[in-house]
Amino acid sequence: MDTNGRVGAVDPFIELDGVEKVFEVRRKTGFMRRERHRVRAVDSISFAVARGEMVGYIGPNGAGKSTTIKMLTGILTPSAGRLRVAGIEPSRERTRLAHRIGVVFGQRTTLWWDLPLIDSYRLMHRMYRIPDARYRENLDRLVELLELGSLLDVPVRQLSLGQRMRGDIVAALLHDPEVLYLDEPTIGLDVVSKAKVREFLRQLNAERATTVLLTTHDLQDIEQLCSRVMVIDHGRLVYDGALAGLHESGESERTLVVDLARELPPIDAPPPARVVRVEGPRQWLAFPASESAAGLVARIAAEYPLVDLSVREPDIEAVIAKMLHGDSHGKEVGRPVP
């Protein structure tokens, strides 16, 4: 494939080195008066992603996630820094790169809004010059996996959000891209649809070794899919490493919700677990996310009249917030980028 790229043991498929994006914004400050100021959406970010990795890219609203993805796809030109995907500089050789990447924007569709789903796919078939046999095979496989068979003749604008999202994922993968970028692919989806999409992505990564970079506000996406997470805040990369490490550096907690047979005083839980809320027979216990819930559950079940229970994962924003504002673990980078 690309012989002048740095192919070797490391094989960084995506490489960013000090990448920045500054937006100049003009704001109306009065009649005919405008004030200019600069928004540093991405501030000197460096990381590398190897072929076949599945990476979660998370951070609060306005952190710079979408901006990064837009630079990786060539939509936006970086203001500074060096950026390579498959050895290609995206903004300079956008069309050449397009054959090798797939993109799904959760917030908008890449399909032709007024035309039946199948028309978009037929057009992509030709536009990407996908060999006929390959196209048919991919289409059949993807349509089956994502359960779109009955929807192919429906105009895109009539699809529900979850159906459209699956339609977009098919469109992004028809040409066998080496990397798939997903910007909030599970936004607005119900539990069943989310599970379908996740299962599909896991399979894609496992079977085809497609490199996946996804942004999300749903921690479960990351937990179920990504061995590596990168956290961005105010345009800066503040964490790059395993999800477990993120929990530690954020000292995040899971919540055990127990329903007892009757109203009782707060459960006497072994520290560091503790009751944080009591409401009638229902009690909420916080315990470290890095610990198993089994011991705690066994102990409560043995000593209390337990009726029902559920475990709630820490919400991603809470984890990040704790990490960002936690004193000692503030700006720790799990795996420093060379």
Place this chain on the structure above:
Amino acid sequence: MLVEGVRAYGLIAGMWLRAGMTYRASFAATLVGNLVMTGLDFVAILLMFSQVDSLGGWSLPEVALLYGLSVTSFGIADLVLGSMDVLGARMRDGSFDTLLVRPAPVLAQVGADRFAPRRLGRIVQGAVVLGWALVSVDVDWSVPKVLLVPVMVVSGAAIFSAVFVAGAAFQIFAQDAAEVQNAFTYGGTTLLQYPPSVFGKDLVRGATFLVPLAFVNWVPVCHLLGRPYPVGLPPWVSFASPLVAVACCVPAGLAWRAALRAYRSTGS
């Protein structure tokens, strides 16, 4: 790049054609409707000539020649790049982003978007008037003069296309400026339907040198009819339209490329 663009254009336009053909009846109706709508401009000229014998010293067939050339050239540019005016909306709702991740020139994708045969209406109407004007006008036809007619149409279409593309580039730089672009394109074709002598000197100069629309028809038609040029120009310029077209298309293309690099997307 050009080959890729033409190919992508064909693919997308073909898809829209197939989609549109499913409503044959409405296709015919919109085509006729479009023909009538764009033809109203010529009706206005006919009405004027029912009151006067000449317009700025030009007879009806002569004005019809200007009209036919302007409308046909513009019609071709509008057929190819007509959907440029939805660019502003596409940038505001962020759907322009999706064009940039596909392996086809963006210009072709934008131009072919919602391709509809109804855009042929203007060309048909312009060509009919042009045909009538060519047989009615009093010209000493020679081989170069006959050849000049298709050259004018093609160059004119290229000049209008360049204006479309430059306008589109400007829309990207300025975020939203569809009105500015429409003033030059739709305004330009209306301007060129009338003889230069009915306009003020400054406007004619602007249309000659600034946005060289005058080379679509005014200048070469003056040569055909043996009239003096609208502004003082050397005699050889009557055949300069193709050169002017190239001189317009190159900077327009460069501006378009620069605009894509400067494109800033939306915040959401």
